[in-house]
Amino acid sequence: MASYVYDHSFEGLLSAVFEVYVFKDADARIYPEGQAQDELFMDTRRIEADPHRAGRVWKKLATRLSKTDLRKFCYAFLSGEKGMEMFLLFYIRHVLGPVPNAENDYGHPAVKYVTDMARKVHREKHRMEAFIRFRLSDDGLYFAEIEPDFNVLPLLRKHFQSRYADQRWMIYDSRRGYGLYYDLEKVESVSMSGEASAPVELNETEKAFQRLWGHYFTHVNIKERKNTKLHLRHMPRRYWKFLTEKTIGLE
DSSP states (O other): OEEEEEOSSHHHHHHHHHHHHHTTOTTOEEEETTOOOOOTTOEEEEOOOOHHHHHHHHHHHHTTSOHHHHHHHHHHHHTOOTTHHHHHHHHHHHHTSSSTTGGGOTTSHHHHHHHHHHHHHHHHHHHHHHHOOOEEBTTSOEEEEEOOSSOOHHHHHHHHHHHTTTSOEEEEETTTTEEEEEOSSOEEEEEOOSOTTOOOOBOHHHHHHHHHHHHHHHHHOOGGGOOHHHHHHHSOGGGGGGOHHHHTTOO
16 A cells, blocks of 8 residues: 655646556555545555556556547546545546446546536636636736636646637736736746735836726626625626736726
């Protein structure tokens, strides 16, 4: 019995799963760095992310799972929820076991977990696509800051690269300390030093546009038709601080 500690990456997790199978460790525990628990009589094994070993696990899963179910597995990983690794290990063991179509066995705790978490992450992805607001900085960069519940930034790359292909932009996840930067040619993952949520310096055109935007929303907001409960259902309050129509004072 051992605990397998990996580097928080997807390849690292799959590499840890590979090691669990190599050692045939039925009581294995998988933890990300910083969350490993010291348990009596349990060895700790630090696992390096290995693309070859991770690839072998992924190819094996691909022989049993559809593209939709593989995507669910990835989404569940991106949830970043504490204890997620053990559910994913149990899921792998179940779908690679003797039961046919085990990925549809929703009575199994791991299958239910992957399905539920994938749904939540997918919903957060779509909310980010709808709620992200860019602001134009003095140096011509369109900048947006977000704090999603889950690590959905990798899922936003294709959408924003396609939609905003003619402008430089950055989307920064201040909760996780990294962002996506598009330089008109490619999208790269970047980290920012200093304050995680350092504001960009807006140019004068952007400031004027935001004032105009605020004026517009103030006048189209019909108080008699206000439905706060419905509004919060579609636009939770936790997103408001990054929305121009909210930060300019709309109630």
